[in-house]
Amino acid sequence: MGTKRLLAFASALAVAAPLSLAHASEIRVGFTLDADTLDPANHRKRETETIIRNMYDGILTRDGDMKVVPELAESWTQVSPTVYEFKLRKGVKFHDGSDMTAEDVKFTLDRITVEGAMEGQTSPRKSLLGPVTGVEIVDADTIRINLGEPWPILPAMLPFQEVVSKAFVEKVGTDGMATQVNGTGPFKLVDWRKGDSIIMERFEDYYGGATDIPPVGKACVDRVIFKVIPENASRVAALLAGDVDIVNELPAHSIAQVKNNAATDVMTVNGTRSFFIALNNESEIFEDVRVRRAAMHAIDKKLIIDKILAGNAAPISGILSPDAFGHNKDLPDYGYDPDKAKALLAEAGYPNGVDVELDTEGAFKDIAEAVGSLLTKVGIRTKVVVGEGSQLSSKWRTKGEPKTGDMFFTSWGNGSLDPFDIFVPTHRTADRGNSAGYANPELDRILDEAGVELDQAKREALYNQAEAIVNADLPYLYLWVPQDVYGVSKRLSGWKPSADSRINLHDACVN
Amino acid sequence: MPIGKFLERLFQLVPVLLGVSVIVFLMMALTPGDPVDIMIGDQQISEAEEQILRRDLGLDQPLIQRFATFLGNAATGNFGLSFYHRRPVIDVIAERLPATIELSLVALLLALVTAIPLGVLAAVKKNTIFDRLATVGSLLGVSLPGFWFGILLLMLFAVHLQILPVSGRIGFTSEVSPITHFLLIDTLLHGRPDAFLDALSHIILPALTLGLPMTAILMRVTRTSMLEVMRQDYVTFAEAKGLSRKRILFRHALKNALIPTVSVAAIETGSLLGGNMIVETVFGWPGLGRLVVESIFVRNYPLVQAAVLFYAVTYVLLNFVADLLYTLLNPRVKL
Numbered sequence: 001m002g003t004k005r006l007l008a009f010a011s012a013l014a015v016a017a018p019l020s021l022a023h024a025s026e027i028r029v030g031f032t033l034d035a036d037t038l039d040p041a042n043h044r045k046r047e048t049e050t051i052i053r054n055m056y057d058g059i060l061t062r063d064g065d066m067k068v069v070p071e072l073a074e075s076w077t078q079v080s081p082t083v084y085e086f087k088l089r090k091g092v093k094f095h096d097g098s099d100m101t102a103e104d105v106k107f108t109l110d111r112i113t114v115e116g117a118m119e120g121q122t123s124p125r126k127s128l129l130g131p132v133t134g135v136e137i138v139d140a141d142t143i144r145i146n147l148g149e150p151w152p153i154l155p156a157m158l159p160f161q162e163v164v165s166k167a168f169v170e171k172v173g174t175d176g177m178a179t180q181v182n183g184t185g186p187f188k189l190v191d192w193r194k195g196d197s198i199i200m201e202r203f204e205d206y207y208g209g210a211t212d213i214p215p216v217g218k219a220c221v222d223r224v225i226f227k228v229i230p231e232n233a234s235r236v237a238a239l240l241a242g243d244v245d246i247v248n249e250l251p252a253h254s255i256a257q258v259k260n261n262a263a264t265d266v267m268t269v270n271g272t273r274s275f276f277i278a279l280n281n282e283s284e285i286f287e288d289v290r291v292r293r294a295a296m297h298a299i300d301k302k303l304i305i306d307k308i309l310a311g312n313a314a315p316i317s318g319i320l321s322p323d324a325f326g327h328n329k330d331l332p333d334y335g336y337d338p339d340k341a342k343a344l345l346a347e348a349g350y351p352n353g354v355d356v357e358l359d360t361e362g363a364f365k366d367i368a369e370a371v372g373s374l375l376t377k378v379g380i381r382t383k384v385v386v387g388e389g390s391q392l393s394s395k396w397r398t399k400g401e402p403k404t405g406d407m408f409f410t411s412w413g414n415g416s417l418d419p420f421d422i423f424v425p426t427h428r429t430a431d432r433g434n435s436a437g438y439a440n441p442e443l444d445r446i447l448d449e450a451g452v453e454l455d456q457a458k459r460e461a462l463y464n465q466a467e468a469i470v471n472a473d474l475p476y477l478y479l480w481v482p483q484d485v486y487g488v489s490k491r492l493s494g495w496k497p498s499a500d501s502r503i504n505l506h507d508a509c510v511n
Numbered sequence: 512m513p514i515g516k517f518l519e520r521l522f523q524l525v526p527v528l529l530g531v532s533v534i535v536f537l538m539m540a541l542t543p544g545d546p547v548d549i550m551i552g553d554q555q556i557s558e559a560e561e562q563i564l565r566r567d568l569g570l571d572q573p574l575i576q577r578f579a580t581f582l583g584n585a586a587t588g589n590f591g592l593s594f595y596h597r598r599p600v601i602d603v604i605a606e607r608l609p610a611t612i613e614l615s616l617v618a619l620l621l622a623l624v625t626a627i628p629l630g631v632l633a634a635v636k637k638n639t640i641f642d643r644l645a646t647v648g649s650l651l652g653v654s655l656p657g658f659w660f661g662i663l664l665l666m667l668f669a670v671h672l673q674i675l676p677v678s679g680r681i682g683f684t685s686e687v688s689p690i691t692h693f694l695l696i697d698t699l700l701h702g703r704p705d706a707f708l709d710a711l712s713h714i715i716l717p718a719l720t721l722g723l724p725m726t727a728i729l730m731r732v733t734r735t736s737m738l739e740v741m742r743q744d745y746v747t748f749a750e751a752k753g754l755s756r757k758r759i760l761f762r763h764a765l766k767n768a769l770i771p772t773v774s775v776a777a778i779e780t781g782s783l784l785g786g787n788m789i790v791e792t793v794f795g796w797p798g799l800g801r802l803v804v805e806s807i808f809v810r811n812y813p814l815v816q817a818a819v820l821f822y823a824v825t826y827v828l829l830n831f832v833a834d835l836l837y838t839l840l841n842p843r844v845k846l
Binding site: 042045126193196199229231394397412414433 | 542543548549551554555556557560563564567596603610662666670673676677678679683793794795798801802805
């Protein structure tokens with residue numbers, strides 16, 4: 001009886017199915033996470049920013065090659081080591097029809113950088129604008145950003161901030177900003193079904209976006225939908241079933257399936273996250289650089305990239321991505337050489353090998369186990385221990401306090417592709433992300449100097465030097481930068497994945 | 512049941528909730544992992560800015576003071592601001608709750624309408640092929656991981672047969688303005704049978720996945736208690752009187768056999784809430800379960816605390832309802 005009823009249901013539904021057919025011109029993105037809030041100044045999450053960024057524009061943005069280009073600004077100049085001047089674009093409208101002015105830009109930046117500016121609360125994004133001390137309006141189309149100290153990466157950090165309307169924020173308040181949108185971006189908010197989807201439609205009065213990123217103009221499609229599908233298998237299923245046109249974080253084991261399907265394809269781009277293994281430089285075993293080098297020689301990066309990451313990663317020999325500013329292209333590579341590894345280990349006083357533990361998060365268990373078996377082969381007998389992300393963070397990222405583990409398989413993101421926000425936290429003595437417990441006053445000095453050096457060529461040389469030092473010292477086993485892998489529908493055109501993992505749908509079309 | 516007993520039972524809720532509050536507060540606070548650290552993630556931040564963030568989230572105060580504040584506020588129904596959404600926790604939970612309740616009720620309904628007839632049939636046809644199949648089926652139902660079963664259903668009905676949608680609660684073109692926030696009801700209130708079918712097509716797979724273990728358990732319980740009842744004297748007596756088998760089964764036996772089924776169903780409904788966390792993730796169902804899982808990972812204390820308290824209240828109330836039903840159906844039992 002029960003089964004009969006189910007069959008009846010199923011046939012009724014088969015009739016109902018065409019109702020959910022695609023809108024004529026609509027792109028749907030199967031996305032891992034919902035936005036936490038729609039307030040550009042009140043979050044710290046990349047996924048939230050990806051969604052918001054389709055409705056809001058920034059003063060600056062990045063082109064396909066990750067070069068910083070003007071967006072709501074027309075151009076910028078550096079007036080002095082601590083003053084940047086921005087010419088603003090004319091004729092830009094907010095979604096409610098009002099004009100964007102220098103007032104709005106100043107208000108936006110003040111809201112982020114001034115303590116307590118959000119109805120008593122301070123923006124959690126304040127630190128992203130580091131030493132900004134104030135914003136002045138020079139004339140109707142010009143603003144100046146003042147810094148407390150030289151900070152050459154200001155332009156690299158501005159694409160992370162979106163311009164809001166002063167009048168609108170004052171009208172709806174911080175509460176209202178969490179769920180309402182009045183931006184200058186290519187899409188307007190239609191409906192936010194929390195936990196399920198965010199529906200946007202084309203903003204007809206859009207000024208066209210950054211002139212350096214052609215084609216310039218209104219968005220191509222009528223509607224854009226971010227549909228929240230957290231589970232990997234379900235997200236892939238949605239793509240295969242034609243429910244969505246783009247999915248992010250396509251798992252490596254689904255790549256072949258998506259490629260082989262007639263209607264779908266795979267797109268990749270170098271990501272901005274470096275993967276590495278922190279060696280506890282304070283431990284008896286890894287205190288010795290010979291052991292650290294032995295471990296590096298034991299790892300066959302190419303094998304792991306090919307077999308486990310389906311070829312979607314770029315190997316690194318220092319902390320920086322090959323695409324990052326200041327990356328040293330001439331770093332010596334510790335090639336896969338198990339004999340050399342064994343010899344180094346014996347030389348360090350461990351002819352019979354050592355027993356160590358490798359901490360990792362569940363998601364990377366298979367990779368860590370592969371690394372572990374390679375290490376074990378040369379005598380660094382590795383036991384993989386799975387922990388949960390923040391528990392491991394509090395064990396390893398101790399900001400100078402003593403560490404208890406041996407090895408930690410982890411990663412650090414570098415959204416700006418500037419060494420500043422990856423090199424400093426992971427390598428400066430006792431800094432937030434320094435899991436290795438590495439302390440090198442010489443390197444600290446170079447990093448401090450590079451952080452305020454305005455001559456870009458000199459800055460680049462300093463980071464080159466820093467990479468050479470850590471490549472020799474090897475506080476970490478530097479592994480790879482994985483590519484971001486997207487599954488896309490073949491009806492999609494005009495879109496390619498961006499290295500900063502933003503999904504910019506301004507120029508995307510569907511056939 | 513006398514009203515005094517009823518109030519007494521209700522009053523017992525207070526220590527339970529207080530206990531749960533203490534446990535959930537301590538568990539969250541003592542779990543390694545600092546919310547501020549997780550929030551900042553991979554970015555550079557100065558010590559001073561970290562302190563500001565900590566202060567804004569109220570994490571700069573000693574544990575005992577935070578607990579006192581939490582209890583005081585909770586007593587007045589204020590659970591604070593969600594760290595990530597930056598809105599009152601109650602609002603965030605209220606947005607997600609209807610989806611979870613709707614899914615649970617449909618799963619419960621599906622379980623009841625399949626488990627009871629199957630259970631009765633298995634008892635009547637004891638030791639036949641059907642009974643054995645039902646036994647094996649229910650064993651599978653209890654032991655299959657919901658996650659796996661859900662993905663299996665999804666691949667079959669959504670990807671290969673393409674007769675049901677992959678995820679979500681309703682299609683994008685079937686928008687109706689919320690009245691009760693239960694889409695199956697709202698679509699009908701708006702007179703939109705097309706949207707109703709759309710919502711129904713979305714709920715079927717998650718409800719089946721969620722309801723499967725419960726169906727299996729209820730079927731076993733119904734079968735066992737039906738067999739038990741059929742051995743009773745009054746059934747033998749009825750048979751001796753020459754009443755039809757159908758009449759004996761459905762008028763006399765089933766009524767008594769359902770007593771344990773109903774109370775088990777009430778208790779098991781609480782466990783549906785737990786199963787929701789997995790099913791909601793698989794089917795992208797915008798309910799509370801997924802929100803809680805995500806919140807645990809990022810140490811969103813206020814949200815997890817409020818949600819767990821809500822689960823506790825629901826569970827206690829359902830147990831209470833189960834006891835009530837039991838006494839109503841079986842007057843010999845006293846609370």
